[in-house]
Amino acid sequence: MTESPALNQLIAETGEILSPPLIYARLNDAVNHPRTSINDIAQIISEDAGLTARILKLANSPLYGRSNVDTISRACTLIGTREVRDLSLAVSIIQSAKLPEGFSLMNHWRHSVGCGIIARNIATFLREPSIERYFIAGILHDIGLLVLFGKRSEQARAIKQAADRQLRPLYHVELEKLGFDHGRLGGELLAHWGLPANITSLVTYHHQPSLAEGFQRDTTIIHLADIICQALVFGESSEFYISPLDEQAYDRLDLPLSEIENIFNQSDRQLQEILPIMMAAA
Template identity: 45%
Template sequence: MASLSPEDLIKQNVELASLPEIIVKLNQVVDDPFSTAQDISDIISEDPSLTARLLRIVNSPFYGFPSQIDTVSLAVTIVGTQQLRLLALASSTIRQFANLPNQFVTMETFWRHSFSVAVVARTIAAQAKQPDSEQYFIAGLLHDLGSLIIYSTIPTLATEAIAHARRKEIPLYRAERTVFGFDH
């Protein structure tokens, strides 16, 4: 499979290029100067998965609130519109891979890892006084998206790369380079 390229995998996953309706609606409301936090909350509430993820994030130790945040409108106010857009986009993107076999990764583990990396990336960027630390947050959030594309598009080769990494006791990205010629 020497002719395999990252571009080929992306072409096979073309649905990633289209934004889910909730993202379009959310962007319209957030961009409307007359919209309220309640308007935004109403849109978020249309998506149970996004609602649950938002509430889980605002109730995480990262935000450190002494009491439980249990309303979407309060969560929206806490997180802010920029962060909310990123969360909705990442949530929708990752949901596209919800049916991946657990032999590769559980989506909950993937999400937790991605969010942790995103928070650390943004924190480092802020400490280094980088002008737009949110870009680092996005990069951290989506840094392993290539893995999901690989797992869903070429699962046999992905399994081979994982086995190769374990057998040789090398990082997965090196095994991926050996097996496919590129890494996630």
């Protein structure tokens, strides 16, 4: 629990619009148990036919080099068991979110999955270890916005209008009006669900990576991916204006400017294939 009662209250109410799948808790227990085998993980996922199909399609998508994966066990070998657990969560969240009319979930997920793919490609270029967590953190980076628009819809709209009118980043106005921003809300929610700090910190500080103690570099990758996504109109983030760079964020990564176009073009092609897998009805 956090020290903010308003934030705790929102997290407590989140179950009405978003909840981790029941399978996630079992997967989490299994992954953390030293005697669990890949087959045990595969057995749990296989109980959910829709999830199994999506994980297999993802494992056979261009993200993993079209690897002819036909079982969840092979997907776990290729992607990693923790990564499959977290992908299962992300895929299930996309499928189950319920939002009020007027909020385009398609645009939201297009932006979020786009951000995840770009972050993964930046991490690959920079030869970072464990690249899947960038994909997952990217997919979930704006989950706090879903909670705000789902549970405090009028306030969320008023904050967005004020940000657009006053030419300020959305998270500035959120901090002023709520005492926390959508990054912090999302990060706290994911921590409440049991996700590890190497994902929750990236979500919490995606607008201010310099504050992410211990995860500055990782968070900067999500920060840049989010901005690239906003600028190149991958879906629609809730920001009308492109978010500013956090101080020294660009210099922190050593990402050559000439690489941005390649990363973007590659991500654009991957998004065309990945998004339908994520969004398709079960």
